[in-house]
Amino acid sequence: MDKPAEMFDRSYEWSALTRFITDDQPGATLGVVSGRRRQGKTFLLDAACRAAGGFYFGATEATDPESLRRISTALTAHSRPASPYHFADWSEAVDALLALGAERPLPVVIDEFPYLAKANPELPSIIQEAMRPLREQRTSSRTRLLLCGSALSFMGKLLSGNAPLRGRAGLELLVRPLDHRLAAEFWDITDPRLALMVHAIVGGTPAYRREFARGDSPSGPDDFDDWVVRTVLNPETPLFREARYLLAEEPELRDTALYLSVLGAVADGNATRGGMASYLERRAADIAHPINVLEDAGLLYRDADVFRENRPTYRIAEPLIGFYHAIMRPVWDQLERPGSAARVWQASRRRFVSNVLGPHFEQVCRDWALHHADPDLLGGLPARVGHGVVHDPKARTGHEIDVAVIGVADGSGKPPLLAIGEAKWNDSMGAAHIDRLRDLRTLITDAGRYDTSRTQLLCFSGAGFNTKARAVAEASPDVRLVDAAMLYGMRAEA
Incomplete structure (x- = not known):
């Protein structure tokens, strides 16, 4: 499979998918692909299906009967059978997907799988039964079934513990954000200080340049302030509200206000459980659950103190969320008013350096020591x-x-x-x-x-x-x- 020319990097991920998809061994196999939103998972998997002639289905938030109708229609358009598919249940649908690989290894992708499992919690068990060893529909197929999702809390549990699909997957691929070096190359920035300042705001998420900022990259160090004003602080751009949407899209985050407050506490420099509890004026035990949920969702990282293991600190995993809480959330009403971004940014510049850029620089130094x-x-x-x-x-x-x-x-x-x-x-x-x-x-x-x-x-x-x-x-x-x-x-x- 040739990697598309327009795909930046992702050589490791593409190679892993290629090995999994083109494996000629008999029997259908299962793979799981996960990663935070906007990392290019859909582009990656859709490109793999196009390269190998496979089937791609993108689930939406819908009822179970509607999702069955949608996959019936999509598979009919893909396979063009003598009569259209009308699946009565997911057992029929999964067997039809396995039948696609009867003659050769073939990728079959179900994207945003958590939406389907939310509407039908039995779906992982149905797939487990379909992929049972010695089952004829599995042994006679070489379908490479790939389940993909952005809800990290759900995807992380899909293959763990006593989950139905534990032990069934032959591939577990996590699509991570680009590291600071690749992000600089992706944003076409050659000045290292400028690259780090941009990375402290948008991190290594590819969609933030291509779709959300419409390709707008700072032309040089002198353009950085203007770039912040015309992109992330501009109410006309998708970047402006993205940090809020990232929280709203996580299915496990029900009491959004509490989770926002926890992240706000960390962004304000309260990195320990005690510090967060004091900031929120709550007992430390009361915030244990939201901290765990934010960790499972991949929005909060726990870093153990290497000299005192029982004193962990926490940091926000997504730079854009950290920037939002440190700079945007306290003055949100002002930023929503057109023409206010430049004035707000001028007044927030010192806070950006101390609360965002300084801690981010430290983390990049740790990443460099570990990986580079x-x-x-x-x-x-x-x-x-x-x-x-x-x-x-x-x-x-x-x-x-x-x-x-x-x-x-x-x-x-x-x-x-x-x-x-x-x-x-x-x-x-x-x-x-x-x-x-x-x-x-x-x-x-x-x-x-x-x-x-x-x-x-x-x-x-x-x-x-x-x-x-x-x-x-x-x-x-x-x-x-x-x-x-x-x-x-x-x-x-x-």
């Missing part, structure tokens, strides 16, 4: 990368570490702490930042939890480094300076 940094630079392959608070028993205070890189433990020894780092977006870093990291490394060594014999010191800066910092780095093999160009692979690693 040369293991030789770190002294080993990272097992996980996080952040945490180091306790100073003498001063009776805690010190935050923005980036902590944990390696793979060797046998029964302590896990190696490959690196610790500090990230500053708008500050030019100097020797004092390096001295602080050295002191923190000593505190970690004294705590005795990690092996710090080869711990590197990483300084991340979006504004660069002064001459003293560069001199220390040149003289110290354990000090690394990482700027925005290195984060984006636009300059070789030092």
Whole structure:
């Protein structure tokens, strides 16, 4: 299967689908494709069906009888049988889909599967029965049935625990947003600072450039403010209300006001459960459920403190939602009035840097250490990368570490702490930042939890480094300076 020329990247996803669809082994097989909305899942699966001559069906929110009528009509148009299909139930429909692959491997896609399962909760069990081993309709078919959905809370449970389809799937593919490097390439941005500022707002969701911003990309750093005003803060564009719609489209989020408040608390810097509870003036136990639901929906991430496992922090997974809560939601009435965007943005610029851009820069630094940094630079392959608070028993205070890189433990020894780092977006870093990291490394060594014999010191800066910092780095093999160009692979690693 040749990947469409107009498809940006997605080489990994296309290869996985190609292997699954063209597998010539006998017997129908099941695959599950999931991912947050606007990531291009429909485009990907529709293109795969077109390339292999398969059948694609996009479900809608409808009653069960209506959905059966719709798939009957769609399959009739696709197969052109002697008489039109009129399925009485989903067992008949699924067997008809399996029959499509009687002669060769053939992709059959049911997109937005959660809509069908919501109208008919028995549908996963029906598919389980249809895909039962030794069942003639399955063994005589080579249909590659792909169930796709954007409701991550539902799709995550489809193959887990005691779910009917557990153990039935031969493919489980998650379509993720583009990472910061691919997003810069997709938006056609070559300035690393500008790329990171854009990524802090729209993340790596492809639809936000092509459909939602109509291809409008900032022409350079001087155009960034105007771009924000004419796209995401412009009531005429779909981006303006997208963050609200993302929450409304999640089926598990019933009390929208409470979930909005939880996300608003995180956007305002209250990253712990206690902080969120205090912000909302509720008990911590009262917000446990909404936090879990937001996690299941892929809208909230839980990050464990690498130095104190029982003190996790939370961050908003979708940058656009974080931007909405930090910048747009507090002044929504003003933004809805035409012509107010420029004035609101001018007054919100400082808040954007502190509440949105700073934390996002730290996360990009952690992603770089985990996925892009040369293991030789770190002294080993990272097992996980996080952040945490180091306790100073003498001063009776805690010190935050923005980036902590944990390696793979060797046998029964302590896990190696490959690196610790500090990230500053708008500050030019100097020797004092390096001295602080050295002191923190000593505190970690004294705590005795990690092996710090080869711990590197990483300084991340979006504004660069002064001459003293560069001199220390040149003289110290354990000090690394990482700027925005290195984060984006636009300059070789030092």
